[in-house]
Amino acid sequence: MNLEKSSRALFLSIFIIVALAESVNATQDIKKWLRPENIPAPIDNKITPARVELGKFLYFDPSLSRDGTISCASCHNPLIGWSDNQPKAIGIEDREGPRNSPTVLNTAYQIRQFWDGRAKTLEEQALGPIQADVEMDMNLDILLSKLNKNIGYVALFEKAYPSEGITDTTLAKAIATFERTIVSTEAPFDKFIKGDKEVISKSAQDGFKVFTGKAHCADCHDGFNFSDGSFHNIALGGTDEGRYKIRKRAAWFHAFKTPTLRDIAKSAPYFHDGSVKTLKEATTICATGGRYPNGKNVSTFIKDRDLSEIEIDNIVEFMKTLSGKILSILVPTKFPQ
């Protein structure tokens, strides 16, 4: 009898411990998908209203391009998922860039910028497109001289960066600060993960299970931003060497950064070469080993996951739940003079 009681007590204890452990794991699992409350910023470029205001003017101002026709927003448009719906970026005089315009959304949380990660910070990134001949093609000295003669900008820079002047550093800092504030808004998935099981369809819920399980999408599209910032050759083919162009490291051959999936339904076409029009096609390519599975340095993450068409459709339905409302910002129509 005592033995039976002891056995029951032991069984109950084990049950409670297992239940507690599962509860802790579940909490940890949920936590990693939650949107962070704060936006990270460097110590020497904290986010202030004056810096955001200045950065916003600069971001939308076409006078930052050589011929005054395009701004940062031309390729990174807030109404088009902070991208442009073009396969490749289009610069001044309709010059075509080598890659698809990546979204600016949630770049504050990335530790490498651009498709090939060649910039470590948004400040490092900010001046690249302004000077690139296939983008805004602006000479930086001419731009700084122009801004220094603009009374409106002189006052805004002084307010944002007192006594620092208008330099390449403060120009980059201001644009980076505005970009940093472009973060994803609450999406149906965010409500779902916090417990509202009715807010997304059964198909999307099944898709999330496949996404994090059998399909292994979350091996790379991980965390609240659905990107762990990793670099992979996903076997798309083509001549663009990706991160390998920066340094001839074997692991970087044809490797590109894992993009965020936040608001992904708004920013087709997909991949660094903009070669894919739909999320279904993009998912199918990743989940079947890529276009050229036997290519050099194809990521070991890219494999045929043996998914059914329904499973792929469900993953797409799930990805659509990652779109939030358009970030509420007042787009300037007049610029400092």
Added chain:
Amino acid sequence: MNRVPILILVVLSFLCAKDYIVDQKGKTFLPAKINAKVGDRLIFKNSDSFSHNAYSDDEGNEFDIGMQSPGQDIAVELKAPATIAVECAIHPNMLLTVEVK
């Protein structure tokens, strides 16, 4: 004759060389910081279910272990005194600092 004590020191140094296990787990180097000395080795393990890498571009201690499959162990000898940064080429969020004396 004067070279004998130096030779003894070198031999002793190699005899005392230590191996430090660096596990790649949950896309993190564990531990994230190591204090070692010249001649010691870093033994990279991969406890994740996918590939990793480890490299350093710091002068005197340059290395790149290439693609490391799950379960594979790869050793790297520390060659020069310095503070070196080790990254995973696939996951740039992963950082390891090694103080080599």
